[in-house]
Amino acid sequence: MQWRSSPYDCVVIGAGPAGCTAAALVAERGHATLLLERERMPRFHVGESLMPDTFWTLQRLGILDQLHAAGFVQKVGVQFVSPSGTESQPFYFAEHDPRMCSRTWHVERAAFDQLLFDNAARKGATCVDQTKVVDVRVQPASPHELMLKTADGPQVSIRARVVVDATGQQALLANRLGLRVMNPDLKKVAIWGHYRNARRTAPDTEEITTILHTAGKLAWFWYIPLSGNKVSIGLVGDAAYLLKQDKQPEAVFAAHAEACPALRDRLTDAELVAPLQVVREFSYTTRQHAGDGWVLVGDAFGFIDPVYSTGVLLALRSGELAADAIHAGLIRDDVSAEQLGSWTASYAQGVERFRSLVTAFYTNEFSFADFLRRHPDYRGGLIDLLIGRAFVDSAATLVTDLQHAVQAAQAARVA
Numbered sequence: 001m002q003w004r005s006s007p008y009d010c011v012v013i014g015a016g017p018a019g020c021t022a023a024a025l026v027a028e029r030g031h032a033t034l035l036l037e038r039e040r041m042p043r044f045h046v047g048e049s050l051m052p053d054t055f056w057t058l059q060r061l062g063i064l065d066q067l068h069a070a071g072f073v074q075k076v077g078v079q080f081v082s083p084s085g086t087e088s089q090p091f092y093f094a095e096h097d098p099r100m101c102s103r104t105w106h107v108e109r110a111a112f113d114q115l116l117f118d119n120a121a122r123k124g125a126t127c128v129d130q131t132k133v134v135d136v137r138v139q140p141a142s143p144h145e146l147m148l149k150t151a152d153g154p155q156v157s158i159r160a161r162v163v164v165d166a167t168g169q170q171a172l173l174a175n176r177l178g179l180r181v182m183n184p185d186l187k188k189v190a191i192w193g194h195y196r197n198a199r200r201t202a203p204d205t206e207e208i209t210t211i212l213h214t215a216g217k218l219a220w221f222w223y224i225p226l227s228g229n230k231v232s233i234g235l236v237g238d239a240a241y242l243l244k245q246d247k248q249p250e251a252v253f254a255a256h257a258e259a260c261p262a263l264r265d266r267l268t269d270a271e272l273v274a275p276l277q278v279v280r281e282f283s284y285t286t287r288q289h290a291g292d293g294w295v296l297v298g299d300a301f302g303f304i305d306p307v308y309s310t311g312v313l314l315a316l317r318s319g320e321l322a323a324d325a326i327h328a329g330l331i332r333d334d335v336s337a338e339q340l341g342s343w344t345a346s347y348a349q350g351v352e353r354f355r356s357l358v359t360a361f362y363t364n365e366f367s368f369a370d371f372l373r374r375h376p377d378y379r380g381g382l383i384d385l386l387i388g389r390a391f392v393d394s395a396a397t398l399v400t401d402l403q404h405a406v407q408a409a410q411a412a413r414v415a
């Protein structure tokens with residue numbers, strides 16, 4: 001690998017959806033762009049259920065045809081199952097908006113992220129895997145220096161006019177600069193894996209993501225049908241609760257599956273494909289999203305509990321918005337914090353709307369069914385949010401009324 005001795009225009013750290021998107025859209029405008037990934041690609045990752053609103057960034061990246069050809073299961077809706085096993089009427093996206101952009105996929109992330117990585121290379125980015133950024137030396141002014149550990153050993157130093165932190169939950173730069181703010185109420189873990197022969201409605205064609213509560217609403221499962229007769233199933237709960245008895249993850253998973261009749265039924269003939277994995281998923285925000293010559297995107301910007309499958313949508317969207325700000329800054333020779341972070345305030349507003357939905361989900365006294373009985377006109381708006389449309393003004397009124405209903409439910413608990 002021949003590294004540039006002069007500064008790269010843009011170095012993106014981390015080749016998940018956020019990093020690959022940012023790298024592709026900066027490189028295609030002709031800027032010298034380097035995308036670095038510490039793992040060997042394709043690499044395994046959690047996070048398989050997309051939101052339909054990913055459509056717009058995927059379209060701009062020019063990969064919709066490849067996604068159609070990849071054989072991923074199409075996702076057409078979302079369904080919730082109560083602790084007693086009562087299955088909600090599914091929220092079908094097309095019921096509210098029949099356009100193509102209202103359906104999406106359940107993806108195997110290794111294949112999906114590889115597609116994004118190859119696309120960034122096609123658009124002109126230099127894409128290098130098995131190369132870890134071990135240090136970023138943020139100077140008072142750009143260019144900044146990055147220390148790399150390459151696959152064959154030697155430590156390399158390069159420079160960049162703009163550094164994009166797309167390192168996911170590692171949040172390399174955000175941690176170095178002490179920017180992370182943890183949400184103490186959402187310290188969750190997930191125990192998850194892939195099953196074969198779990199019950200599904202329509203194998204390998206059109207499917208829904210199902211969210212199933214366990215008894216007493218102490219935890220919940222995701223149920224994401226994938227291609228090849230596989231289903232991704234994950235148990236999510238408070239870290240302090242799920243891991244408290246120091247039991248093996250398999251035992252914790254099995255005990256909770258027993259306490260979830262609708263999942264038990266779906267698993268009657270199922271077998272685990274590979275050992276279960278345990279992942280931490282603590283929610284957090286960052287107190288500053290950009291500085292002179294650097295910007296945060298995707299999970300490095302912030303992480304929201306995965307119950308509504310918001311992660312990849314936010315990664316793609318922030319990658320796209322950051323790329324536009326970087327391009328505009330590079331051509332004007334302005335890579336200031338104001339320029340690189342010019343998109344972050346309105347983006348953060350949309351993220352907060354998703355966060356309100358998450359709070360509603362975890363407020364046991366609150367019921368979405370009751371909320372919709374009181375506000376039947378909001379069913380379409382709620383489907384819009386499940387599609388991922390949190391960044392439009394029309395989401396604001398619904399979210400405000402939702403917040404009031406959740407606060408009333410919380411107040412009733414205290415009284």
Ligand SMILES: Cc1cc2nc3c(=O)[nH]c(=O)nc-3n(C[C@H](O)[C@H](O)[C@H](O)COP(=O)(O)OP(=O)(O)OC[C@H]3O[C@@H](n4cnc5c(N)ncnc54)[C@H](O)[C@@H]3O)c2cc1C
Nearest residue numbers: 014016017018038047049133167168190298299306311312
């Ligand atoms: C339990 C759980 C379930 C989830 N379910 C869903 C879901 O169903 N749908 C959904 O949309 N989202 C889901 N998510 C969220 C989703 O996984 C993430 O939001 C998404 O992957 C974020 O993309 P990203 O590009 O920001 O980061 P990532 O996809 O994490 O990519 C970051 C990359 O940076 C690399 N990296 C890290 N440090 C360095 C370094 N120092 N040098 C070089 N490379 C580095 C990593 O190896 C990684 O490849 C879930 C998350 C969790 C925890």
